[in-house]
Amino acid sequence: MAKEIGSTLHDSRVRNVNVTNHYLEIRQNNAVYTYRLRNLKLIKQVNYKGNITVLNQVRNVNFTKVGRKNIKIDILVKVGDKWIEKSFIV
Secondary structure, rough: OHHHHHHOOOOOOOOOEEOOOOEEEEEEEOEEEEEEOOOOOOEEEEEEEEEEEEEEEEEEEEEEEEEEOEEEEEEEEEOOEEEEEEEEEO
């Protein structure tokens, strides 16, 4: 999950990145990639169409901009019987 978001975020064609607490939008030349939480899933959309499940069993996700090119992702995910909070910087 972090690798997929990181490769999209750090592509040379990225023009704009919008971050809110539970929503990430990455604009490239002709494409818009969005990541958000829906029905306990982290969902990716391309050009606001369709949905690709990036990660299942997610209760909460927060995106925070760190510096100019990095994003911190705080995620609460279920592993086995327990909910675990993880943080990534991509």
